[in-house]
Amino acid sequence: MDVLISGASVAGPALAYWLGRAGHQVTVVEIAPAPRTGGYSVDFRGGTHLSVLRMMGVLDELRALDTGGTPYRFVAADGSRRSGLPGDFAGGDLEVARSELSRVLREHSAAEYVYGDAIAALTETSTGVRVDFERGGSRVFDLVVGADGMHSGVRRLAFGPEERFVTHLGCHVAGWELPCPAGVDRTVQLYNEPGRMASVGAHHGDPSRASTFFAFRAGPLDVDRRDLGAQRKVLADRFAGMGWRTGELVDALWDSPGLYFDAVSRVDVPSWSRGRIVLLGDAGYGATVGGMGTGTAVVAAYALAGELALAGTGHGAASARGGHEAAFAAYERRLRRFVKRCQRGGRGTGAFLAPATAFRIRMRDRVLNSRRLSGMLMAESQKNSTGVALPDYPL
Numbered sequence: 001m002d003v004l005i006s007g008a009s010v011a012g013p014a015l016a017y018w019l020g021r022a023g024h025q026v027t028v029v030e031i032a033p034a035p036r037t038g039g040y041s042v043d044f045r046g047g048t049h050l051s052v053l054r055m056m057g058v059l060d061e062l063r064a065l066d067t068g069g070t071p072y073r074f075v076a077a078d079g080s081r082r083s084g085l086p087g088d089f090a091g092g093d094l095e096v097a098r099s100e101l102s103r104v105l106r107e108h109s110a111a112e113y114v115y116g117d118a119i120a121a122l123t124e125t126s127t128g129v130r131v132d133f134e135r136g137g138s139r140v141f142d143l144v145v146g147a148d149g150m151h152s153g154v155r156r157l158a159f160g161p162e163e164r165f166v167t168h169l170g171c172h173v174a175g176w177e178l179p180c181p182a183g184v185d186r187t188v189q190l191y192n193e194p195g196r197m198a199s200v201g202a203h204h205g206d207p208s209r210a211s212t213f214f215a216f217r218a219g220p221l222d223v224d225r226r227d228l229g230a231q232r233k234v235l236a237d238r239f240a241g242m243g244w245r246t247g248e249l250v251d252a253l254w255d256s257p258g259l260y261f262d263a264v265s266r267v268d269v270p271s272w273s274r275g276r277i278v279l280l281g282d283a284g285y286g287a288t289v290g291g292m293g294t295g296t297a298v299v300a301a302y303a304l305a306g307e308l309a310l311a312g313t314g315h316g317a318a319s320a321r322g323g324h325e326a327a328f329a330a331y332e333r334r335l336r337r338f339v340k341r342c343q344r345g346g347r348g349t350g351a352f353l354a355p356a357t358a359f360r361i362r363m364r365d366r367v368l369n370s371r372r373l374s375g376m377l378m379a380e381s382q383k384n385s386t387g388v389a390l391p392d393y394p395l
């Protein structure tokens, strides 16, 4: 089959790997002008995540890039310790920079990557999907996969407007890079005032650089996601007057070339496919932070490619007979409960990062300082990522 995947982050390249291995011709279109660098670390936890990475032959390479987990230290305004979390809480069994993971998956996949373009229109016919591209030109594909994240273009074009599928969870998060300030190392320092959190930690690979991660509680905001200036202004206003070293971190925002700023949200799409178009990863069932989106995306890519192989969709003809529909239905049946459970992990993220009141900040610290309670928290996060039975697909 000739398959188009939209999005070259994690889900897209993971699927490209498996489809390429099954002999399909794969094109990946990515809206960013080049592979996206920088950014946060993501983690894998539990046997299911690791066994898929092993089957892909990338586990050893990723282990060599393992950042070893990121310890957290919650601090008071004077920098003294309030509470903390060990590195393996956020780091799981394997923690790697998202951009490095994406690079490894891309390098292992036999696919053509096209940057700086996006799908402008999708028209399904009985034998394929005609795709018009924003930069011009059109082509017919057997299948189209939306692996283009929380704000998926494929979902908007083929399923409906974003408001229908994305639920705002009452919190916004932001991150940007800066030269590493004095006194900052790989242990992330986090400071809270009611409803707000500022944090900073040095890069794992390059200790001269650091990344911030900020969170604040608020309902939906009307900020243009392409207007960096407007986003910087919202953040500067929201964090004005906050103690600790917040002012210094916010000042660096104006010099930082990039900025990540989004609402903590959850994606629920009633059916993950329409005809020859299917959603994968955050586009179909994401949860901004804490929802194990990366492990889910990698597991789901294997299941989607595997079900296509089981349905015998190779070499065009079977695909024309509708084998893809059976495969998409089986992919969804197999994974729906698993992703629901993973998404649950993202539900309390806002309350954990930016408790609404001083009392709740103290309560959170008390939980983290109790060995028994923090152990329960760790066990819970581990539980959410296991429990999907994956067959040995003929890939």
Ligand SMILES: Cc1cc2nc3c(=O)[nH]c(=O)nc-3n(C[C@H](O)[C@H](O)[C@H](O)COP(=O)(O)OP(=O)(O)OC[C@H]3O[C@@H](n4cnc5c(N)ncnc54)[C@H](O)[C@@H]3O)c2cc1C
Pocket (backbone or CB within 6 Å): 006, 007, 008, 009, 010, 011, 012, 029, 030, 031, 032, 036, 040, 041, 042, 043, 044, 090, 098, 117, 118, 119, 147, 148, 149, 150, 151, 152, 153, 154, 173, 175, 280, 281, 282, 283, 286, 287, 288, 289, 290, 291, 292, 293, 294, 295, 297
């Ligand atoms: C701050 C933060 C921290 C996180 N921490 C973790 C963590 O510790 N562990 C974890 O498991 N997960 C974490 N996640 C979630 C994780 O990043 C995602 O769940 C995971 O990357 C899913 O990947 P994806 O490929 O589905 O989507 P994304 O990574 O969002 O990628 C979508 C890709 O599609 C591209 N794109 C967007 N629109 C279009 C378009 N119209 N056309 C073409 N391309 C397009 C984007 O540029 C991007 O490259 C975190 C997320 C955030 C925001």
